[in-house]
Amino acid sequence: MGFRWLMLAVALSACQMGGGAGPDAATDIAPPNAIIGPTVEVTRLDAPPAAAAAPAPSAALVPMPKPEPIAGRKIPDQIACEKRGGSFVAFGASGLMTCQTPTRDSGKQCKRESDCDGVCLARSRTCAPVKPLLGCNAVLQNDGRRVDLCID
Amino acid sequence: MKQIPLGSTGLMVSEYCLGTMTWGSQNTQAEAHDQIAMAMEHGLNFWDTAEMYPTNPVRAETIGGTEAIIGNWFARQGGRDKVVLATKIIGEGNGFVRNGAPITGVSLRAAVEASLVRLQTDYIDVYQLHWPNRGSYHFRKIWDFAPRKMPAADVFADMTDVLLTAGKLVAEGKVRAFGLSNETVWGAANWLRLAQSLGLPRMAVVQNEYSLLCRQFDSDWAEFAAMENMPLLAFSPLAAGLLSGKYAGGVIPDGTRRVASPDLGGRVTPYVFEAVAAYLGIAARYGLDPNQMALAFARGRPFPVIPILGASSLEQLQVNIGASKVVLSDEVMEEIAIAHRAFPQPF
Numbered sequence: 001m002g003f004r005w006l007m008l009a010v011a012l013s014a015c016q017m018g019g020g021a022g023p024d025a026a027t028d029i030a031p032p033n034a035i036i037g038p039t040v041e042v043t044r045l046d047a048p049p050a051a052a053a054a055p056a057p058s059a060a061l062v063p064m065p066k067p068e069p070i071a072g073r074k075i076p077d078q079i080a081c082e083k084r085g086g087s088f089v090a091f092g093a094s095g096l097m098t099c100q101t102p103t104r105d106s107g108k109q110c111k112r113e114s115d116c117d118g119v120c121l122a123r124s125r126t127c128a129p130v131k132p133l134l135g136c137n138a139v140l141q142n143d144g145r146r147v148d149l150c151i152d
Numbered sequence: 153m154k155q156i157p158l159g160s161t162g163l164m165v166s167e168y169c170l171g172t173m174t175w176g177s178q179n180t181q182a183e184a185h186d187q188i189a190m191a192m193e194h195g196l197n198f199w200d201t202a203e204m205y206p207t208n209p210v211r212a213e214t215i216g217g218t219e220a221i222i223g224n225w226f227a228r229q230g231g232r233d234k235v236v237l238a239t240k241i242i243g244e245g246n247g248f249v250r251n252g253a254p255i256t257g258v259s260l261r262a263a264v265e266a267s268l269v270r271l272q273t274d275y276i277d278v279y280q281l282h283w284p285n286r287g288s289y290h291f292r293k294i295w296d297f298a299p300r301k302m303p304a305a306d307v308f309a310d311m312t313d314v315l316l317t318a319g320k321l322v323a324e325g326k327v328r329a330f331g332l333s334n335e336t337v338w339g340a341a342n343w344l345r346l347a348q349s350l351g352l353p354r355m356a357v358v359q360n361e362y363s364l365l366c367r368q369f370d371s372d373w374a375e376f377a378a379m380e381n382m383p384l385l386a387f388s389p390l391a392a393g394l395l396s397g398k399y400a401g402g403v404i405p406d407g408t409r410r411v412a413s414p415d416l417g418g419r420v421t422p423y424v425f426e427a428v429a430a431y432l433g434i435a436a437r438y439g440l441d442p443n444q445m446a447l448a449f450a451r452g453r454p455f456p457v458i459p460i461l462g463a464s465s466l467e468q469l470q471v472n473i474g475a476s477k478v479v480l481s482d483e484v485m486e487e488i489a490i491a492h493r494a495f496p497q498p499f
């Protein structure tokens with residue numbers, strides 16, 4: 001295979017949200033802290049191929065953010081992801097890909113993360129539509145505190 | 153009100169959409185919140201706004217004002233999960249926002265983040281591009297439309313840049329679906345082609361003008377919308393109030409849009425009141441409210457369509473919501489067809 005699987009706990013930056021930390025901010029906002037986010041399964045697309053079996057370059061192996069047409073050129077991980085109903089998406093500038101799947105309870109009201117299949121979004125107090133939720137989002141932890149979760 | 157699928161988005165929405173562009177100009181926040189309450193009572197849970205709103209007039213100091221009014225409702229009443237919310241990035245040429253810069257991946261993200269703050273929410277259900285960067289024939293520009301001379305490859309590069317960011321915003325849960333507005337068939341076809349080939353979000357809806365008096369959508373766009381399951385979100389289905397009859401004879405009643413915009417964005421022409429009179433006559437002959445007739449007509453077109461109904465008073469809103477219970481008879485449709493042939497494009 002021309003790629004390899006990595007299991008990473010993606011470094012998450014959790015910081016107090018500027019938009020919610022002003023003088024009028026709600027009082028349940030947590031102080032800056034470091035939290036451990038969910039494990040994100042990633043596929044590195046720019047890793048060197050295994051020495052013994054170097055396939056011809058595939059359009060699907062071009063690092064993001066410059067995706068090439070993928071019809072008929074999907075890598076097995078992408079095929080497996082889509083079979084599970086997920087989307088094979090890039091995140092950050094790392095060139096890494098992950099399988100993002102729909103949650104069971106998108107849009108449902110929530111008060112804490114344990115109310116949701118994914119995360120509980122803080123402003124709307126609704127469950128997120130996909131997991132893992134990439135980028136930076138204000139979320140409610142299991143203790144009800146609001147933090148900014150960044151997966152990038 | 154009936155709930156229907158919104159094209160290919162997976163979202164279920166009311167069969168009519170609540171327009172909001174008077175909130176913050178013709179309507180105060182309190183009046184807007186009263187409209188929201190009435191809409192929710194009737195199951196009108198699909199709302200459309202824009203970073204540019206309120207309008208008539210658009211002013212630098214009121215940009216984002218309508219979104220803030222909606223955000224204040226969510227903060228006060230909650231219920232974000234009960235609403236399917238659409239908004240828009242303004243785009244090129246409007247100097248009130250980002251110095252009139254075109255829509256790019258960078259500006260798209262900035263606009264989404266700003267709207268989320270004003271709306272006091274984490275996600276936008278449908279995010280639309282208010283105008284294409286390259287311009288189009290909408291808003292009366294069809295009378296002297298000349299396609300901009302530019303390499304198609306440049307347009308495709310712009311679209312790709314936007315789609316790449318759109319893909320990231322979906323992955324971040326900030327936007328559920330994307331849409332177009334004031335767009336052409338050529339533009340929409342290429343948005344879909346690029347999205348398909350790149351594995352990026354598909355533009356799911358188009359918001360263009362459509363009413364008894366403005367039927368540009370009826371040919372190529374109608375086929376495209378039907379074949380691609382891209383619903384039309386029909387704006388100005390009452391032709392900026394003309395079809396209500398309140399401007400009949402050319403009057404400008406106090407408190408109406410014509411006070412700020414006497415020609416209603418180019419819709420008041422030497423021919424328009426004759427056409428309006430024809431449709432008012434049909435409504436009168438069949439005992440229909442003219443607003444409800446116009447809205448039901450738009451809703452019943454043979455392509456996927458959700459009319460956007462707006463109002464500047466609760467009384468108007470009540471009447472317009474009532475369109476959901478109106479079915480036009482064959483006789484009414486025949487008379488409308490005759491009037492359409494007589495007045496095919498009054499503005």
